[in-house]
Amino acid sequence: MATATAVEQAGFADLGLKPEILNALSALGYEEPTPIQRETIPSLLDGRDLLGQAATGTGKTAAFALPVIQGISRDRKGSDPAGLVLVPTRELAMQVSEAVHRYGAELGVRVLPVYGGQPIVRQLRELERGVDVVVATPGRALDHIARGTLRLDGLRTVVLDEADEMLDMGFAEDIDAILENAPSERQTVLFSATMPRRIDALARRHLKDPVRVRIEREEPAAGEAPRVRESAFVVPRAQKAAALGRVLDVEAPEAAIVFCRTREQVDQLSETLNGRGYRAEALHGGLSQEQRDRVMGRLRAGTADLLVATDVAARGLDVEHLTHVVNYDVPSAPEAYVHRIGRVGRAGREGVAITLAEPREHRMLKTIERTIRRRIPVEKVPTVADLRTRRLELTQAALRESLLEDADLDRFRVVVETLADEFDVMDVALAAVKLVHEAGGPASDEEDIPDVALPKRSGTEQRGAPPTGRRERRQSGAGTVRLFVGAGRAAGIRPQDLVGAIAGESRLSGRDIGAIEIADRFSLVEVPQDAAEEVIQALRRATIKGRRPAVRRDRDR
Template sequence: MSVDEAGTAGEGAPAAAPESGGFEDLGLRPELLGALAALGYEEPTPIQREAVPPLLAGRDLLGQAATGTGKTAAFALPALHALQPDEHRLSTLVLVPTRELAVQVCEAMHRYGKELGARVLPVYGGAPIGRQLRELDRGVDVVVATPGRALDHLGRGTLPLGDLRTVVLDEADEMLDMGFAEDIDAILEACPPERQTVLFSATMPARIEGLARAHLREPVRIRIQRPATVESGAPLVRQGAYVVPRGHKTAALGRVLDVEAPASAIVFCRTREQVDTVTETLNGRGYRAEALHGGMSQDQRERVMGRLKSGTADLLVATDVAARGLDVEQLTHVVNYDVPSAPESYVHRVGRVGRAGRQGVALTLAEPRELRMLQTIERSTGRKIPVEKLPTVADLRTRRLEMTRAALHESLVEDDLDRFRVVVETLTDDFDLMDVALAAVKLAHEATGAAADEEEIPDVPERDTRPRAGGAERGAGRPPRGPAAGMVKLFVGAGRAAGVRPQDLVGAIAGETSLKGRDIGAIEIADRFSLVEVPDARADEVVTALRATTLKGRKATVRRDRGPRR
């Protein structure tokens, strides 16, 4: 078993690392080796073999590795190795894009550093800052933070960087996508110049290279590639998409799963609320579904994983970040409840099936407005994602009958049926043998417990019906409009005069709350204020989070919009 809080070694390929050897060959201190042995970890993944030695030697490192290569342990183990007993001075700062990932990295570092007495503190928006202040004052070894909250603490003078030895930028490309570039620059400028800097990113666009040139010193470069999913001949993963109106998404998901009948599947959702709602719907439909998201404790996560491994659950509904590190054996299907907001996310999800030469299925439920993103993913991956017709009620009935026929065929081939012979012989005294068989098939079919599905889901034209409004700055001459259905406008007391851009608002909201960039609606930037649309149900969470952080280095008034200004 490998350390795979971020996946398994099978998802990556070593650049030039030996294929054998355990963690003891990496030169880690005995306390870490003991913790890893207690966790059942036997040998490092390729990224860990490549990254740990130069990090132990104090080198800067630039690593490209997709989800599923073991990045967390690759930087966590060297950082913990360098801890000084009982000092509890901040020696390592880890910057991550979301609070869910901050919690996940903290949990991993707690497990690895338990025997060292390591104090690891998550620092992110939406959590009580008072506790963070108390823990920082008490003394910590490692802080794992979102950029916005880290900058907030720097402004308060409560993040002591004088003894800092290592800074890690994890998921750097995602942090830049969320608008944290300036925050990251400001944080790194505040760090001691002689520090060690470690940068991990799933992709290496020019802006990541620029960030590395500005802040890393002669870094060791490591690239762990995911193996190709296409062998000679047909692709291992069948991909497809269905265009579905938003109001029919849960019904469409159930329909697709009923027809596909996956042996083991992950359904990816964008938000925690979606995860809970979809899980409840699927359980009501007769599935053994389990939810997994960043709002769950480690004990809850472990119980979910135990049910998956024991076979008492066959379907996982999860957010992207919460699902990182999970290795579901024999996974047959991945279903995207929404189109992923970035091609890299789509590739990471699809990469969970089609492993080790096995075939798999990746399906996406796309709203009409999401078709443009689907086309972007096609261009990025060089692979067409066919838009298929959603199965009808008649298709579902046919599929269920076929499954009943298959189950009966298996029973006829494999089961000992002699003890039921007397029942058939008795009934054929009064009924035709065919009628007896039909009655038996009916009972077998109904005994599957499949929920009746008579809802017809309307067809949607296979085109993008409107451009995405989210994140776009409206021209000053256009008349104002009300928020979209289900959305509410928030007033933010900072605008163009303060240097605020749409990406700054998106980054602040996505970094300090559980919302993703694509959950955010239209953005208007005026000279002295800004307006941003967010889901009505999440407005109070966003207001609280933005009031607790800074925008362009200063506090701003944040409230629900009161309507047109004269």
């Protein structure tokens, strides 16, 4: 596979793009293409299918959007789209749609985002008028295809963006159905941050002799600090919230996302962090689109500095000034870890990725290390003394900044001169600094959090034991159980609906879920035995296809 290091630097003008597109890029301040853009754009302009692997934030959107735009003829006939981009979430659909609109502004490219939660009447109206590019979530795209309102006869290019995320969310069947409805003589482009076997299988089914491009994680040069500083802290479950607060107090992030497994955990932790003095917002599947938009607006405007979210709710979000990503639990799949930390350290900026691990999660931490091929340093939770030192540093920095800015200090001179007649000037300064320092945040915790050492790895594990998760559970004999869900085909239930609900509301990922059987009025889902009660409670809180079905263990097992 090609890598960025093997490619010579080239400007956008050397890639064969139209002058109108170059003008748009120049107006947007783009100067040099990123490695993924340099590697992919020429092949896509030649009409080749492409399988690309690159992390979030590497410029994938422009890499596929610019060739799609270039291929749209101004005098083309018909109202059917020439380009279809499939994405996992509504947020990503909006972001990609906005980018396509900006890049194709001078060419008059018409783009339409199509996703759930938006009035379908508007989508129907715009599709009838005619669009050049549709950016859609798979479920809503398939709905329009079934209605006959999204016609694929004129399609030249199909793009699968964040393909691994779409498969994790249970969209595999939808993607297959959409591509089977697309013209056989088309260009198919697939981008994914990770490349598990199922992505390779998807590519074999739908791509023809694809160009393969892989952009390796950019490692810092000798002597340079890494762009994403990764670390882990091992703490008992009962003290995780306190440990997180301590770490955040020391790190002082400008903006951070804290990932949790369940809605309940998101709500509890956001309340805890708000009580600690942070401006935290909760984001999970229980919020309406209007509530989600409000939360994201506050984060982007800087009136909130922490977003506490589930994986499913945070998919597709792009926060420009994000500095920290925190895994409140060790992710259940290495791919989830890769996606999460890909949100920081983008466009040359530094970022921080922090993971809180319980002692029992050490094996999953090692599995992630083997997948990403680097160590995640395990550090000690900051002590009370560390926190006090850090807060003094922040106070000193704030005072220095005020002095350097040459702020209007003269109006306070009379206060200092009056007090100097009664007290030593140094004592006056110390009292003033004390007031500033105490106004800067809550008092330190009174007790230190005890250190917890990771268990030593066994010889088997050192030789490369299989990752924890579904495959290991079956080998170890831990077993699975079947859950009865009181809704089936008659309610429109599909396998991806059940996978999405379980993955969104519990600690399980799509890989942990076993066989799914859907009957007319009920469904059966296989889950690991040790997670059965958690899944039952999670599904009882969740809404599936607009209803809350009965959930229990299957009585036949």
